[in-house]
Amino acid sequence: MTWLVTGGAGYIGAHVVRSLLDAGLRAVVLDDLSTGHKSFVPRGAPFVQASILDGARIVDTIDEHEVTGVIHVAGFKYAGVSVQRPLHTYEQNVTGTAILLAAMSDRKVDRIVFSSSAAVYGTPDVDTVTEDTAKNPQSPYGESKLIGEWLLRDQAVAEGLRHTSLRYFNVVGSGDESISDTSPHNLFPLVFDALVAGRTPRINGNDYPTPDGTNVRDYIHVADLAVSHVAAARRLDAGEPLEPAYNLGSGDGVSVGEIMATVAQVTGIDFVPEIGPRRPGDPARIVAAGDLAARDLDWKMRHSLTEMVSSAWAARRAYGR
Ligand SMILES: NC(=O)c1ccc[n+]([C@@H]2O[C@H](COP(=O)([O-])OP(=O)(O)OC[C@H]3O[C@@H](n4cnc5c(N)ncnc54)[C@H](O)[C@@H]3O)[C@@H](O)[C@H]2O)c1
Structure with a gap:
């Protein structure tokens, strides 16, 4: 019984692989290294360098490693870039998922956990997002994640696939100094990049209707998120029911x-952020309830904001950027 983790050489996938191994489960990583790093893959997990667009390699990997379930983390995650590159985004996130599902169907692998995103909700006009909040994705990225969820749902109807989609909110921090978020678009790497380069980090708008006027978002620690993937995998292995989708959110914004x-405070670099204009379409607050995931997926916030920032900073310095 082995779990195939697509995208297991990436920031989130590498944490998921570690959690699986820590829980005594077996894992194999399939990743094309387009944004991932082979060094992120722990020794205990075999690594296959291949794309999810290559169905034959997926089938071979399933056979060779006796894969019984898939945690599908691989994807193109840059919502802003997806507006300029819709076809690329759809190819990676929709065609890639369809090819993966076809390979699973071919080899009778019948369980999957899918990395979905808060982007399926777009800019929700509610105080707290629940799984039932209207889906209104506002980028090809968000659309492609919603279609990914639908592909799983439809394979469940057609072939009895057992599945769940985990909708992540803002994933930060590090559970292991050897794994750093190297994304050029996420807030933490952007702020750290600015500080290391001697620039002052910038805040986009401080006139929102929030307590301090800046955007409020739901930040979650990547190691907490990884634990819930293991819980989902275990439930699938045990034949226990799962919701089609769970929000991994804190219920509390920062x-x-x-x-x-x-x-x-954490870096010891004293700075006053520059205040820029609002970014168009940026909502004041997006916060999600994680109640369903707490009930079924051992989901809870085990880390404070200070731990999120300090672990991210330590991993970044260890990564040497
Ligand atoms: N980071 C976040 O805050 C966040 C939030 C919501 C959802 N997600 C989703 O979580 C997943 C992982 O995000 P991440 O932050 O770890 O990003 P990441 O870029 O670090 O990881 C993605 C991994 O997938 C691999 N990959 C990409 N395309 C592939 C392909 N065609 N075949 C095989 N491997 C491929 C990359 O090389 C990389 O290792 C993505 O699907 C993303 O959409 C992330």
Whole structure:
């Protein structure tokens, strides 16, 4: 019984692989290294360098490693870039998922956990997002993740696939100094990049209707998120029911201003962020309830904001960027 982790050489996937191994489960990684790093894959997990667009390699990997379930983390995650590159985004996230599902169907692998995103909700006009909040993706990226969820749902109807989709909110921190978020678009790497380069980090708008005027978002620690993947995998192995989708959110937001203050405190670099204009379409607050995931997936916030920032900073310095 082995779990195939697509995208297991990436920031989140590498944490998921570690959690699987820590829980005594077997894992094999399939990753094309387009944004991932082979060094992120722990020794205990065999590594296959291949794309999810290559169905034959997926089938071979399933056979060779006796794969019984898949945690599908691989994907193109840059929502902003997806607007310029819709076809690429759809190819990676929709065609790739369809090819993966076809390979699973071919080899009778009948369980999957899918990395979905808060982007399926777009810019929700509610105080707290629940799984039932209207889906209104506003980028090809968000659309492609929603279609990914539908592909799983439809394979469940057609072939009895057992599945769940985990909708991540803002994933930060590090559970292991050897794994760093190297994304050029996420807030933490952007702020750290600015500080290391001697620039002052910038806040996009401080006139929102929030306590300190800056955007409020739902930040979750990557190691907490990884634990819930293991819980989902175990439930699938045990034949226990799962919801089609879970929000991995804290129910409690943190403002960008609070994050900047915590970064200053953790790094010891004293700075006052520059205030830029609002970014068009950026909602004041997006916060999600994680109640369903807490009930079924051992989901809870085990890390404070300070731990999120300090672990991310330590991993970044260890990574040497
Ligand atoms: N980071 C976040 O805050 C966040 C939030 C919501 C959802 N997600 C989703 O979680 C997943 C992982 O995100 P991440 O932050 O770890 O990103 P990441 O870029 O670090 O990881 C993605 C991994 O997938 C691999 N990959 C990409 N295309 C592939 C392909 N065609 N075949 C095989 N491997 C491929 C990459 O090389 C990389 O290792 C993505 O699907 C993303 O959409 C991330």
